[in-house]
Amino acid sequence: MATTIAIDASGDGTLTQRSAFWLFMRRKSTIGVLMVLPLLAIIAGLVAYPAGYSMFLSTLNKAETKFVGFANYLFLFKRETFWMVVQQSIIFALVAVVGKAFIGFVAAHAVNTIPTKGQRKWRGMMLIPWVIPPALSTLGWWWLFEPTYSAINWVLAEIGVDAIPWLSDTFWARFSVILVNIWIGAPFFLIMYLAALKSIPEELYEAAAIDGANAWQRLYHITLPMMRNIIAITVLFSIIVTFANFDIVRVLTQGGPRDSTHLFATYAFRVGIESNDIPLGASVSLFMFPVLAVLAFLILRNVRKRAMEL
């Protein structure tokens, strides 16, 4: 109130410097910016600074003594392993995400048919893979796959099937890594899709049943269109997370056999930390950036479109 009086008192229309400052402070946008400032500071410290620093690192030589410009990137382009990693990351992300989305979708339907009373416990149980720290659960999987004591192979042997080289054969190693990723990630899709399913009014299905739609037609004409947005967002979001995955490969295969399961993150770790070429590792990890940026852009656009439709 004091400021209002001060403005009134000046009378002739010129504002004192002090009250102008307070007016500026009182504007909604100013207050808003001030309030998010701490968060911006944290983001800057935890995201922007490391990102900027790794960009800087990627322009140095191995000993970090000399500026080499784009030499690290050009070097990577000539490495066959690098292109393998690019290919593997894409395959890994696409197959795993499609698998997670599909399994999540089917499981969501299955859970949705369970009467509400029993549903809680099933939902809880199906979430377990998602809430265990991935490094730990992957260790569990490693124990199931691991050649000498493989529990899965033991079961296979019991029913007369030859042992499968889960982690030592290129195909099976890739298969195992993707399988574990699906196992961990599918519950996220399950929960998202279950929520989406529950938000579709029952009346739409009843109307469709009267209109003559069978189960497949209801799925195709009602469920899928009603879930389109949530499917798009979860898939895009999951591609980002999956693409940048580190712990599963690190624990299960360390990128082997012969680098055939490396992803960007694990390869960057191998090159940067294990082989002691931090600038090169930084360059590898920076290659993820454009891919993720495009995906993030798509997500944001999708969210905005969705918000406008409501």
Added chain:
Amino acid sequence: MADVTLNKLVKTFDRTEAVCGIDLEIANNEFVVLVGPSGCGKSTTLRMIAGLEEITEGDVLIGGRRVNDVPPKDRNIAMVFQNYALYPHMTVAENMSFGLRLRKYPKAEIKQRVVEAADILGIDDLLDRKPRQLSGGQRQRVAMGRSIVRNPEVFLFDEPLSNLDAKLRGQMRIEIKRIHQKVRTTTVYVTHDQVEAMTLADRVVVMNKGRIEQVGSPSDLYHKPSTRFVAGFIGSPAMNFIPCKLVEANGGLAAKVNDTISVPIPADRSDRVRAQVGKELMLGLRPEHIREQRADDGATGVACAVTPDVVEPLGMETMVYFGLNGVEICARVAPEASPNPGTPLTLSIDANRAHLIDPSSDMVL
């Protein structure tokens, strides 16, 4: 075109019995309204006709065919839902044509039917819109359009107007009536609004607690209710129920309310109630049948001196509330009588319109 028959229809959910044995015959092209208080089983009955709810016991026949085990799509019915249930991702035209497209009708015919229905409903210019771009009344029309294009044998409506505001509801009510006159089809219409029931129906089915209380034309229900429930449910404000005693008087019978008020029972009804002489009964009187004294009241007008507690002027009429025999009575008085709270007033009861109700069975005698 088909008639609908319900035979001893029963529906039980887990433990609760929602519908307990309903018998009803709905003639071809008839407009039947199911009305009753919330939870009385109207929707459940309708949904059993539609095939959306499994039938616990009894039969539903459409056009003489037992359809208990026929899926909704093969019953040749169309339903309008309370929340319209329009497909949000389809345009109005797509919504309306969905059923026909699934049934693989030729494109030209689909188009023609959609255009015709849109024409009847006055939504021609909305065909390319999505439901979210429509107002409540327009969505309502689209929902009806979706039913009309199918050209079904039976129309089912579940409280189609309850999401609209009072004014729009009035308009749509007239609209529905107009459409039914144009597209004559057997119609079952569920509502808890008795005005909708009275204005739309050829026949009204009053339901209560899963049972049918009475079936009849709107005027039958108003003039000849058969149970206390129907008497109290139909008509607004509701009928007054005044404790009284049936006595013999002047060679006839009379319902004695107190020492000064005694309502003679018309001779044609005396025989029916003679057995109840001496018993405590209820006198059922609609507010509009307790009014100011008039010159032409004649012999059936029973004078009744009261002191109003509350007076509600509504413009074209004035509601007068007063206590009698321990119950609050509502009377409908012409504004010219200018009643005042606390000022004694003599009203006239129309003895011909009085109903006698047996409180032990709740039946109208």
